[in-house]
Amino acid sequence: MLYREAGDFKTSYVDDSQTFPIAFDRYRYWAVLAVAFLVIPFVIDDYWANAVFVPFLIYAIAAIGLNILVGYCGQVSLGTGGFMAVGAYACYKLMTAFPDVSIVIHVVLAGGITAAVGALFGLPSLRIKGFYLAVATLAAQFFLVWLFNKVSWFYNYSASGQISAPERSVLGIAVTGAQVAPWAQYMICLVFCTISAIIARNLTRGSTGRKWMAIRDMDIAAEIIGVNPLRAKLSAFAVSSFFVGISGALFFAVYLGAVEVGEAFGIQKSFLVLFMIIIGGLGSIFGSFAGAAFMVLLPVALKVVGVDWLGFPTDTVAHFQLVIVGALIMIFLIAEPHGLAQLWRLAKEKLRLWPFPY
């Protein structure tokens, strides 16, 4: 009834090719943005920022990045943790080397550096694919973590090998360091996340995204119709790593404030982001958000329900979490390989046909 195309006339090509062709979707989009920008910053506290919103937004950026590579371009990558580490260490080196430059520029530059590193590690994708490419990116993961542990220049020769973010501010408001207000942390992540999502959405709707999807669906056919595999694959690696690098930089500077590479950016981080896009939905920007929200919220929700309400021992709840996440991944792979995004798509389809869906 509310959710339909009828009566919403498109009179120009711009209107016709907009992201949300259905009026209801557009209003919902603006409503979500309005709540995110105008309501949440005023009610957020330390717990909600640090346990829910900031990690959700940062992981959403990482999931968008990985989804471009795996979901849109079909190149399997297990190097996400390593690329996040590149973003974090690049941001740290820039922050300490040029303290007068704005943190926003540092985060974007960190993304750029990660894009270069990602493109470098994407070179093998021109010759190998599938499982073999996964192993090559796994090598990137281990090599990068080893590098940041081994070469003390990266952590400014500190005795502990930890990097910690000095205090930096945007428009006079601290966004990193100890004195940061929860809403400032949230806002900087939200701004980066929104811009990343808009860029990613439009890239995947345009010719670049179509080239990636052509490569994903059948690389030989794509080559025959004139898609250059070198440029398509490397651009997917670069763009994907750019977003992953931004998320790594924010993860270190805004969220944790101090990281240790092996612990924060280990192989389990690569898998976590991969699970996010599998559960959320491969090849969908919405799926990246849904998957990130799911994987961030699930442990928190289980803990609140299990420990705080039901009074189970903490270790039982922690073990249950592993069981539930494992089971969900299997269920999704079997029952709904396209993830939460597909459920959302189906729901929308039914709504359009309501009251007579089939």
Added chain:
Amino acid sequence: MKRLTTAVLAGAVLAGPVAADLVIPDLSYRTGPYAAGGIPFSDGYQDYFTLLNERDGGIGGVPVRVIECETGYNTEKGVECYEATKGEGALVYQPLSTGITYQLIPKAAADGIPLHTMGYGRTSAANGEVFRNVFNYPANYWDAASVAVNHLLDENGGSLEGKTIALVYHNSAYGKEPIRTLENLSSKHGFTLNTIAVDHPGQEQKSQWLQIRRERPDYVLMWGWGVMNQVAIQEAANIRFPMENFIGNWWAGAEHDVTPAGAAANGYKSLNMNAVEDMPVFDEIQSMVIDAGKNAGDGSNLGSVLYTRGMYAAMLAAEAIATAQDMHGEPEITPAMMRDGMEALEITEARMTELGMPGIGPEFSVSCADHGGSGMGLVQQWNADEGSWVVLTDYIAPDEEVIAPLIEEDSMAFAEENGITPGCD
């Protein structure tokens, strides 16, 4: 609907700040590769507070409420636990993880909640003029490194000239902490130091021990934790490295670290910062906590090395609370008062005996300038036949000549980075 609203409101009222409680969060880890160490420590920490509640009705008449939060030794979960518990009026955090400690130092400073990182964490936090609310008494990593070297000096008649010492360390902030101290000590005493890193979680150490077998160092020191310890001791046995020349730090010297290697672990040495003998307080815990079914874990860890250390940590926290209550004449203390209590803490042999744990640790007192305690540690050796640790030495003092300048340098660097003016007021 009305009933639901009432229930929600009642929940909100109950969840609000409850007065007349001393809140102690316990950021424990009972899962993951470090659980073997996390479980007994957490059991000891919680059981001692339960004992105080059962026996004395709390501290100064106010009951203690322990909130357990599982971190899995993971820094992200550690931050979440900190944020989830600090609003309850947490008095002191004991995260038992160097990684989480580094996260919490700036946050806790901003919130004014003290951190007690007992024998771990950031060593230079011993300088209380810079780290106002971080305490690492009774000892820290650099003390441990120096105590180990002093023990080796004793064994070798005061000279380590020409000897080779290998350091097998957990490749993280924790394992890297002692390197700088050992480097300085090696130039002072003329021994050669080789550092060999083991990556998290440390289940795979074949290549490291192959390197040790090839290089044949005279001694091996280990900075390990969790599953890494058990693997290292097994691998050392596999290459027939003489166990009495293999010394772990105080996080690599518990029963569960040596028992998997069986008889081959006989003679393995480790440092310890607390005594391991039987103490009267254990009988009280057995009768008033475990037999009453109020214990934190399954009750099987009573008296083990890490259980004792967890209990020691709880005792130090309880004593600091009592000190704070005396200082401010207020039984329900705030985190700021707790900080003052920790800074004025004084542990004497008489007090330890009174508490039923004679000689559990060295005597020490804390001051604003020195948050680090005495820094003394002892050396214990594993007897595999009897399945017990034998204390070999008395408490050994570290070499302050080497450590003090390092602490000064590192803490001043931190003060400069973070714009802190060192001082006591």
